[in-house]
Amino acid sequence: MVGLALGLRELGVEVRVCAPPDEEFTALFDGVGVPVVPVGAPVRPLVTTVVPGSAEGLAQRMAELMAAEFATLAVAEGCDALVATGPLPVVASARSVAEKLGIRYVHASHQPVSMPSPHQPPPARRGRPLPPGVRDNRELWEIDARNANEMFGAELDAHREAISLPPVSNVRDYAFTDRPWLATDPVLSPWRPTDLGVVQTGAWLRSDERPLPADLLAFLDAGDAPVYVGFGSMPVGDPKGVARAAVEAIRAQGRRTVVSRGWAELDLIDAGADCIAVGEVDQRALFARVAAVVHHGSAGTTTTAARSGAPQVVVAQGADQPYWAERVAGLGIGVAHDGPAPTPESLTAALRTALAPETRARAAAVAGTVRTDGASVAARLLVEEVGRAR
Secondary structure, eight states, X not given: OHHHHHHHHHTTOOOOEEEOOOHHHHHHHHTXXXXXXXXXXXXXXXXXXXXXXXXXXXXXXXXXXXXXXXTTHHHHTTOSEEXXXXXXXXXXXXXXXXXXXXXXXXXXXXXXXXXXXXXXXXXXXXXXXXXXXXXXXXXXXXXXXXXXXXXXXXXXXXXXXXXXXXXXXXXXXXHHOSSOXXXXXXXXXXXXXXXXXXXXXXXXXXXXXXXXXXXXXXXXXXXXOOEEEEOTTXXXXXXXXXXXXXXXXXXXXXXXEEEEOTTTTOOOSSOOTTEEEEOSOOHHHHXXXXXXXXXXXXXXXXXXXXXHTOOEEEOOOSTTHHHHHHHHHHHTSEEEOSSSSOOHHHHHHHHHHHTSHHHHHHHHHHHTTOOSOHHHHHHHHHHHHHHHHO
C-alpha cells in the first residue's frame, strides 16, 4: 500500500491512508512522507495471540474491525476513490463507506487464494470448515459465500442501516466486486481467467532508500553470502526451537546466518560470530546479498526474494502461505518445506536443494521476469478510472 501511495503521489494525486496504529505501519508511511490516519486497534497483539484456526473471540474482533472501518467515513469524505485491502469484514465495510459517499471503490488483493475461481477451492473460514465430501470448487465457493453471510451479514447490515444504506445479500461478492484488482506478479502468481473480471496489476513494490545498518553491512562484508531466516509478522509456536533448527541447518551447509527477529521474536541461539540478528531492514537490499532466504511465505517476502534472485525455503504457517510455497517449488526457485515446524534435519535437506547451483540459476532467471511496475500500473489505472467517472 505504501507503493501504491507513492505511485499516486508521483501522478500528482493527494493520498490519505488509513491503517492500524502499529508502530511498524506508521513508520513505513512516515518514512516516505505519506500522511496516515490511525484506525482501530493495533494488529500485532491480535496476530500474536490468536490460536491458528480458532474462532474464539472472532465475533468481537469482527465487530471492532467493522466499526473502525465505518469510522473512516469522515476521512474518506472529499476523496474521489477508495482502495481497500484486508479481511472481508474490513473491505465490505470499506465499500459501504464508498457507496455512501458515491465514490469509486476498488478491492485489492495481494494474493489470489481468496478470489472465487472454479480452478481452486476457497480457504476455510475460522470455525467454518468446508464439507469434506464436496469436491466441486464452484459448489465450495457457494458454501463459502453462505458462510460469509452468516458470519458477517447481520453486523454489516446494522452498520449500513445506521447510515441509511440497504442490506447486502452477498457480503463476499459485494466486497470483492465483479472487477477486483490482483496485486501479484503474473509469473509468480498466474491468474487463470474466470467469470470474475480480475485486473492483475503486478505486485505493488516500493522503493526503499534506507541504507542497511552499519553492523549488518560489516557482517555481510566479512565473509561469504549468508542465509536469511525470518517469519515477518507471523508468530511461530516455538521461536527458540525454530531459530535453533535454522542456525544448525545453515551451519551444516557451511554458511553464516542473518536472523530477522520479526513478530515471532526470533533471536540468536549463541554468541557465535557467524550469526547476526536484525530488525526491520530493506529486504530488497539485503536479499541481493544472501545465498538463500528461509521465510514464512508471505506475498511480499516471496516476491522480494524472487525479484532479488535469491533461492527460497518456504516454511508456510497458514493463510495464503502454502500457495506461495507451492509456487516457489513449482517454479524451481526454491523448496516448499513440509509443515510449519522445521527441524535441523528437515531444514538441512531443504537447504541442500535451495543452495544447489541449478536452483540459484533458476532463481536468477526468474528474477529477470518479475515486474517492478505494479504499483505504478495500479496508480495510473485508478487515475484513469476516476477521470472517466468524472
